[in-house]
Structure formats: structure tokens, C-alpha cells
Amino acid sequence: MTAASLTSHRRPPLKPAVVMRRAILTVVMSGILIAFLSPLAYSALVSLKTEQQISQPNSPLLPSDPATFDYQGKAYDVYYVPMPDGTTRELALVKKGRQQSDFVDPGNPDTGVITWQGSWRTLSQPWELEPQWDNYAQVWGLIDFPRLLFNTVALAVIGTIGTVLSCLLVAYGFARFRFPGRSLMFTLLLATIFLPAAVTLIPTYTIFVKLGWVGTWLPLLVPAFFANAYDVFLIRQYLMTIPRDLDEAAAIDGASPLRILRSVILPQAWPVIVAVSIFTFVYSWNDFFGPLIYLAGHEDIQPLQVGLSRFEGVYHTERAFIQAGNIMTLLIPVILFVAFQRVFTRGIVVTGVEK
């Protein structure tokens, strides 16, 4: 540990100016963060509301229903009613009229009907907290969620296995073997990161059409087994930090390169393999364009996001349903991220900076 890091761990004495600055910065940063995350809260709340509440201005923030009261076997809406004596009472509207209406006091229904002069349409209603969990149950069926979830998970798992295996092999090659043109190939590899996808898309798609693969999972899965620049780079950078002594000792003992990879490199490379697996899984979960073009029209094999966008096309007026669908789509990647957040942030630092 260096002198600089030692001093930074000792807390400076808290001067009022420091406390002030810390308070201001914390408030400002928290404010930005709350604004930044508010769409998630918005979506979660809307997903639990009734369509009636969403379209009603000045309705409560939390999912609620207008309060009702059961009187003589029927449910009646409750309203805030201003009384002649200046107080406001919560009364159930039992008989609607243009000039005058009849109300009942929910707290004391036996006192009978209270007749109130005025138009009931001018009155506002109290709301009761009432999350519509049923929205989720309905969307589950409408969108055929189990089928979409199965497709998404299957695509992500197979794609992740292919990516990790192929990228590990290629990265091992770049990290441990000398061959003619290695640095040129590595430069080419990195260059593909910057290549606009549109340049390769048209012939690739055409080839998949000619092969008869469009409408199957093959165009999404086969390329995963042929490595990609990002993950090769990430794994190679990690393998470069593993000392060669053990490989060399194993080689002297007559171990083949694949044996060395399995018995020597792999046990030491777990952190980066976990990182690439989780990255690839979430990336595959979140891939929209690939499934959109290759699985168009094949609803039974599409993953969640394509199903969600199709659902939006049909049900866009049912705003609560759309948000429930969003929450159902984003929940698993978000949970994975929260569970493995260190892995994510470290992976991005490696690919992002150490060029």
C-alpha cells in the first residue's frame, strides 16, 4: 500500500465547510439519480393501475381505486361532499340526480339517506390503495409469456455457451502462441468493433435466406460459436496477466496445448469466464434486432423483446398492460445485474479503457 492511499483512508477532520460541501454534493447527486431512475418507478406504478386511473388527471400517484361502499347489497362510489355547515364528509352516492342527489354515510348507514343539493359531477372522490396485480396475470396470458421466456432463455444459454467456448479458444491462441501475422490479425479483430454493422448485414442476411435459415434460430446461434471481437479482447487481456511458468512446466511434462488450457489456464481464468458469460447472457437477452429480422413472422420461436414490441402494436391503448409487459421483460436482466454488479463494472473497465 502506498503512502498516498494510506493518507486517503484517514478521515480528515470534519470542518463545517467540508460538511457543507458533502451535503450539497450528496443532495445534488441523489436528485439526479432519482430523476434518472424515475422512469422505472413510473413504469412499475403504472403497471399496477387501472386504465381509468391512468387517464384521470389528479389521480393519486400510487395504484388506487375510487373508494366504494356496499349498501344494501350494491357497491356505491364514495365522494367528498361539502356540507351546509362548512365541513366535508365522505359519503356514498346511492341515487344520482341533476339538481340533488341522495347519499349514505358509510360510517353510520342506519341513519338513512342524506339528500344533498347540487350536481354530484362537481364532487371529487377519495381513493383507496388497490394495486391491480391482475394486470400481470392478464399480460402473462395475452403475450404467451411462458413461451417467450423459454425462447429467450434457450437462445441466451446456447449463445452464451458458444461465445464463451469459441472466444476462450481464440483468446488462448492470441495470448500464448506466436504465429505469422498475429499482430495484424489482432488489429483486424479490434477494427471490427468499429465497423458499422450495416456493411456486413446485407450479404449475411442474404446468405441466411439462401441457406433457408431465416425463420429458425440458426442465424442467431451459429455466429456465436465463431467468437466475437469484444469477448476475445476481454479474455485475452485477462490471460495475458496469468504467469506462463505453470504452462511451461506442464508443456515440459508433455501436456498438449488443449490439456494446458483445460488444466492450467481454465482454473485461473474463472473470473473472466464468469464475466463474459454474464455479459453475453444479458446481451443476448437484450438483443432485439437479430431476432427481429431473422424470426419475423415466426411468433412461436421469438424471444421476449420481439413479442413485447408485437404486443405493443396491438395493445398500445392499454397502458398498464404495456408497462406490466415491460417490467416482466426487464426483471431478469435487472436481477442478474444487481446480483453480479461488480462483474459488470469490472468487465466494462477492461474493455473500455485498457486499449
Place this chain on the structure above:
Amino acid sequence: MSPWIVGFLAFTLLPMVATFAFTFLNLTLAQDEPITFVGLDNYVRLANDGRVWETLGNTFKFAAIWLPVSVIVPFAVAVGLNSRYAFGSSLMRTLFFLPYVVPFVAGVLVWNQMLGQEGWLNAALRFLGWSTPPDWLYDTTFIYPGLVLMGIWGIGAGIIVNLAGLRGIPTELYEAARIDGAGPVASLRNVTIPMMSPILFYTLILGVIEVLQYFLVPLVLKNGTGEPGGTTLFFNLNLYLTFFSYQQLSYGATMAWLLFGIALLVTLILFRLSRRWVFYAGER
């Protein structure tokens, strides 16, 4: 090694060459006519295609708003999180990153309502006294700011990259600056920004490549119609429609090469200009 060589050839290099070859032919996906060599016909058509240049204009206009935001906002948030006065910065870092993992379509559909008339942004603006806030995604003036707001949701990775860079700046530099009498603003300008310039440059280059290809958000949000008023008909969206909806293979390939050429040109210009402002500590 060999799997990657095969994969690289099959999925990257061959398609690139093929795309280039396609530009001189008359390919369509259905191919009703015999394949013929058409010389520069596709390029002539491209030069005279008003829609192509209009969509390119849209892309550049959007890039002009988005690129500064995509470089400055993650940097500013990272500086805030990295400050020695920041409190709970590792939790905040995690939470700032979170929307980055939200599936793209879900994110777009959340924002579609968030920016609507009954969404929270306009509720907040009304509360602050703007009685008729804009209909962000349906107004030709406010659509780009609306799309920028959506884009900001994905800056998590940029924040992490910036934070890593900030942590790498030697503390001695700040101490030397303080001894020389520099306040927070002066040390930001004279230490942080020069030391961070390679990372700011890196995020700028990645941002350019991304923004030139921007089209999935309007595709999902507006079903590729280009509404409102053609403003969301970006270059790559037009390319996508040309290929997938109109199935014009050769013309689409010509547009793809134009996009590639523009991306290359812009990147080269930025690299040339970077010598004036990007400072590499390792170089003499």
C-alpha cells in the same frame, strides 16, 4: 485460432467485400430480373436521391445534439461520484448503471409513456409552472431532445469508463495544483480534463459510430414511419427500409458503403483533430 479465422472470414470480411461487389450489380431479394453489371448506376442514383440526403441531414442534426451530451453527461456524473465529498458513491454508481441492462424495447416503451402528456416529466414541468409542456415525441421541435433524454438512460457504461479513468489520475497532480493555489475549477480544467482527454476522445469515437447507425429507437417507437414530420427518418432507418421492406439489395449495399465511408471519414478527421486536444501521458 482457426475457428475465429473461419468466423471472421464468414461473418465479417467476406460480407464486407460482398457488400462492395453488390453495389455494382442490380440485386434484389426476389431477383425478378437477370443479374447484370450496372457500373456506377447505384452511385448515380444515390447522388440524386433526395431522401438519402434528407435522412443524412436528420442523422447529423441529431448527432449534433446527442454527441456533446453523450460525452459530457457521463463525465460530469463520474466527476461527481469520484469527488472526495461524494457520499455512498459505490451504491450510486451501481444504480446509475442499472438502466443500461434494461432490455431495449422495454426501455423505449417505458419512456414512450414517461414523455407523454400524462407522464411524470410533463407533470413535473407543469408543477414548475410550464402550463402547456411539449408533447415530446409528437412535436418536430422536441423530438430530438426527447430522443436524447431516452439515450441518457444508457450512459451507465460511459460513467464506469470515466470513473476508471478518473481513479487513474495520480493524486500528486492534484496536490501540486493545490499547492500552486488552484481551486476546484482550475484543477478540473488544468488537471482532470487534460488527463481524461484520451477517455473523452474514446467515448466520442464510439458515440460517432453509434449515432451514425442510430435507427432502432425510431423503428420501435414510430414503427419506422419517420413521424413526426419525417424527423425520425434517419439514414440507417432508410437503409433498413430499403433493404428489408423494399428488398433492394444492391441499392441498400451502396447506402451501407456510403455510411461506412462517412464513419471512416469522420473518425479520421476526429483523430487528426485529436492531436490538438488529446493528451497521452505516456508520450513524450
